[in-house]
Amino acid sequence: MTDSQTPETSDAPVTFSEEEDKAIVVPEKVDINEFQRKSLADLHDIAQTIGLRVAGVRSKHHLIFEILKFYGNRGTLMEAEGFLEYSGESFGFLRWPDFSFAANLDDVYIAASFVKRHELRPGQRVRGVVRAPREREKFLSIDEVVEIEGRPVAEWVTPTPFDDLKAMFPAERLILETPGSPMVSPRVIDLVAPLGKGQRGLIVAPPRGGKTILLKNMAVSIHQNNPEVELIVLLLDERPEEVTDFRETVSASIYSSTFDESSDRHIEVADMVLNRAKRLVEIGRDVVVLLDSLTRLARAHNSARQSGNGGGQGGGGQGKFQRNHGGGGGPIGSGGISPKALERSRRFFGAARNVDGGGSLTILATCLIETDSRMDDVIFEEFKGTGNMEITLDREMAESRIFPAIHLLKSGTRKDELLYHPEEYARIHSLRKQLAQRPAPEAMVVLQKTIRSTRSNAELLLRGIQ
Incomplete structure (x- = not known):
């Protein structure tokens, strides 16, 4: 079983002491993509260093999420690059190619306003500044889109849609x-x-x-x-x-x-x-x-x-799924x-x-x-x-x-x-x-x-x- 597949055996909240919090030094900047390539053991070491107390064994993605949330709430500049997948009518998430685009807790939410403003399409490579979840939010979120397909946003020109190409x-x-x-x-x-x-x-x-x-x-x-x-x-x-x-x-x-x-x-x-x-x-x-x-x-x-x-x-x-794939039932053909x-x-x-x-x-x-x-x-x-x-x-x-x-x-x-x-x-x-x-x-x-x-x-x- 790989690190990313480690089973989650506890839902106890992640906690840290007030005394330790004052002495903790967080990095100025974090690249989430590089962070995801760390081993589970390295992530546990980081969690221990910054005072996060994780009860039981948690999944790699859950641990990454908790550490990044901790960093983001303490001023660390976080950036991530991933591929956009629509998860609703107008919003989406950045999925990670290293995990074959599987949905995980450390995926980054992209609000409908960003999708509309930059005319983002599913499958595009997007890089952005990421913020920690606010009250009642469940996911890390894009705070600013920096690059699209490796080009600065200011230089990006929306291309002709695939279906319109000859x-x-x-x-x-x-x-x-x-x-x-x-x-x-x-x-x-x-x-x-x-x-x-x-x-x-x-x-x-x-x-x-x-x-x-x-x-x-x-x-x-x-x-x-x-x-x-x-x-x-x-x-x-x-x-x-x-x-x-x-x-x-x-x-x-x-x-x-x-x-x-x-x-x-x-x-x-x-x-x-x-x-x-x-x-x-x-x-x-x-x-x-x-x-x-x-x-x-x-x-x-x-x-x-x-x-x-x-x-x-x-x-x-x-x-x-039902919007994209038609739900269940329907006629059955030969075979x-x-x-x-x-x-x-x-x-x-x-x-x-x-x-x-x-x-x-x-x-x-x-x-x-x-x-x-x-x-x-x-x-x-x-x-x-x-x-x-x-x-x-x-x-x-x-x-x-x-x-x-x-x-x-x-x-x-x-x-x-x-x-x-x-x-x-x-x-x-x-x-x-x-x-x-x-x-x-x-x-x-x-x-x-x-x-x-x-x-x-x-x-x-x-x-x-x-």
Whole structure:
């Protein structure tokens, strides 16, 4: 169990003596983000130093809140930077990326007046001066907005809303091939289903088909070859060990919810990631979101809609969730899934686009097949054809230990001629025709051998299949 997950075993108030209060020296300035990175042991030491008496073991976030409240009431200048999440019609909270935007006691409240004055949007990175809660207030609050998306408020110009930006076909490649890398899958994808900025891609995968390793290899390649791209990995309803593995091996912003968390939590982190990506595109950034998986996102929306459970903590509650997600009940479609649940998931996947004038949102999402679940089949059928790129993993190849188990004939990119040089495209077209004449497993084996015997795809295309 991590420090941030330490259970709260006592609700006794935090107290300090009058004599100690007079002798306590508080810091002049505190950065709340740095404060949150301290260990639970360090926080207890700070609490002891300033005279806070905490009865029992408290959660890390509760302890941070009490210390910051103590500091704020004694004149310490506090600042924080986080991402805005709406929790009502016009107010919100700063959520912390280090905790995958989970609602916590040390979140910072942003009043409706600040949201309106600065035209703040959900997912924006906001930095501000923070004050301690006043009488009858429950949360730390923004007292002054200092920066928006890293720019001083005086210099900030509200950008064009994401939905008003003109969508275009992807026309700029995201090269996955890395010189000197032993990874085969990135080179296969470059040849079979090239990835462009603004792509909307599905990775169609059976159980144990190698989708997680493929996604990880793609993340590593994108980061190494395209440093200008803002790379985000979103893991929903995932095994905790898989989340840890991604954090240790992939250099990206990784946000997650594990399978022991609620459907509401899966939806909340997905919504925050989507809003964050949109805000980056609005200011001209190229963003890539790798989602595992679209199937689990649709399942979460379906489960939440049928149960009608509340949507999080920190001031949101059931009302917020029902406003955003439609509450409970409603018609049930084929496979036991609600049409509204599919609509919400389509909204996420459909946000991917290349934007005229700069900026793009690329979404690569895994979609599960052959799980013996009618619901999963319906979800796949719903999204099949909605993307402009598809990578299909083959169960027969995976069972034969042929990795990457990419079915070359079933994988491809729409309008891929826009992503290749004309001469390169002609050679790739010839290569695909040769591979199409062989059974899928044999074609993959031949392509793997050819890749391993050449130093680059350029050399492979010049030499051809031997």
